[in-house]
Amino acid sequence: MTEHSPFALEFKDPSREVERAVAELRFGRPIILEDRSRALAVLALDAVSPALYDQFASVVGQKHELFLTRNRAEKLGITRASDIVAPLRNVSFHQASELAYTPGTKHLSAWRKANELESASAELASTALLLPAMVCAEVERDDKRFSSCCTLDHAQLSASSNVRQSFQIVARTPVPLETFGYADFVVFRGGLAQKDQVAIVVGKPDVSKPVPIRIHSSCITGDLCGSLKCDCGDQLRNGLDLLAKAGGGVLLYLDQEGRGTGIGAKMRAYGFQHRGMDTIDADAQLGFGADHRRYEAAVAMLKLLNIDEVIVYTNNPTKIAALSDAGILVHARSAVTGRVTSENEFYLRTKTARAGHMLDVDALIAAE
Ligand SMILES: Nc1nc2c(ncn2[C@@H]2O[C@H](COP(=O)(O)OP(=O)(O)OP(=O)(O)O)[C@@H](O)[C@H]2O)c(=O)[nH]1
Ligand SMILES: [Zn+2]
Structure with a gap:
């Protein structure tokens, strides 16, 4: 010391x-x-x-x-x-x-x-x-x-790697949401060179039982602007809806734009995708691997909310593995999907084929 x-x-x-x-x-x-x-x-x-x-x-x-x-x-x-x-x-x-x-x-x-x-x-x-x-x-x-x-x-x-798990709660305040009524926004600060992270608590989840959660990575284009190139905006809103229907839950909104590469890299990669490259090859042109997200912040946020057993709303096996590896007990996994559009179909199929996402794109199209 x-x-x-x-x-x-x-x-x-x-x-x-x-x-x-x-x-x-x-x-x-x-x-x-x-x-x-x-x-x-x-x-x-x-x-x-x-x-x-x-x-x-x-x-x-x-x-x-x-x-x-x-x-x-x-x-x-x-x-x-x-x-x-x-x-x-x-x-x-x-x-x-x-x-x-x-x-x-x-x-x-x-x-x-x-x-x-x-x-x-x-x-x-x-x-x-x-x-x-x-x-x-x-x-x-x-x-x-x-x-x-x-x-x-x-x-x-x-x-410095231990700091990645070190967070504290900065503020917890209810915000009236159009669809869900008041939801608590909990702001967390810490990590290594990280911005503040946010958890949205919908309803009053019972932390003595497995808590329904969604870990959502930020997507300025999809979440904020309704971009049709991905399914993020739908997943954000449908995720909150599913948590409310499950009797309350927590959505962790992580500052992980572009699968952890940042908005600058993501927009460069989008430029390559307009030329026909898939999402993973486009990132590789920039030197990146398939996914650069880390989940220490998510784990720390759950612990600070006294949650150690969860039901996760995701199609991404990496998120489940990250929670389990950190000692959070994952009782079940539930799907959370969005609309398939002509602009996002290739992206969704690539996530399934190359990143192991549990997503049946044909079934989604048939159900629409
Ligand atoms: N680099 C890169 N990132 C993208 C692209 N499209 C979307 N993203 C990012 O991908 C992430 C998607 O986040 P999520 O919806 O939470 O995660 P997911 O891996 O699809 O998993 P689930 O939605 O939980 O099934 C966000 O960080 C987006 O900004 C892309 O073409 N390139
Ligand atoms: Zn997106």
Whole structure:
């Protein structure tokens, strides 16, 4: 345990250091990520300006390299199932961006397998909701040229993981909903570099019995604007309806836009889907895996609401597994569906075929 001086305010715990590094990357500034043997200057390509990219390249004498995940590497024709790093000497910002996330780019002449530190830098980008494409350069420890940059020890990244489960309730207030009458909105704060999360308590669920719950990931396009490209808006409203009909329950509305990749990445991926790609391949072009959501917040929220046994409204087996793995007893699973539209049918079929969702799209169409 760190000893704190009674005469100073100290914020030296690992999670604060990680959050600082994440914020720096989001603002397009370099950080230094180091372990016992080396130091890596890192920029997130998604956030950096072309001018700072050029400046970084010249400061490190054109020895900068581009980290790409194995998902992106596969799209560049490299099928060795590892994260990779490619040299960027004399590669412009525009060309680097093409390598990182433009479909159809094939001109990667040289690359090597990424090391652990380089892969860890992409983990930070993912926490910052940025694309996992990093501009890296190995530098000396305590390199004066980067003295004004935030430095993060790799060990602090793993040491901060317990914070992901740490939440507290900030407010609990009833809100009158058009269809359901008053529902309590409970706001939770905590986690690692996370926004506030919300639980909507419909009716008066009895926590001494299995509580009906829905874990819903935010979808600005579907939930808010009625986009026809997905089933989220319907699932949100039908989910609340099912909880009310079950005699009361809790909907956890998680800040996990774009399956945890963020709205920026999701809209880039939508652009690729307009060209015919499915939802998973579109994300892979950007370097992402099939699903980046984490459920520590959901588990912490349930525990703070004194809920440890549930009936879950979902078609997604990953959500059930995440709850069970965290010690929440899942008594049953119930389906929650939406309308099938010509715009979302391919998306729904992809979720079933490639992400194991328990959804019979043909039966839904037949029932309409
Ligand atoms: N990256 C990406 N995310 C998408 C796309 N379409 C929808 N999403 C996101 O997918 C998530 C869907 O959330 P949910 O409806 O809670 O989850 P689900 O995995 O469908 O599971 P259930 O609805 O519980 O069956 C939300 O975070 C959406 O923002 C897409 O094409 N690309
Ligand atoms: Zn959606």
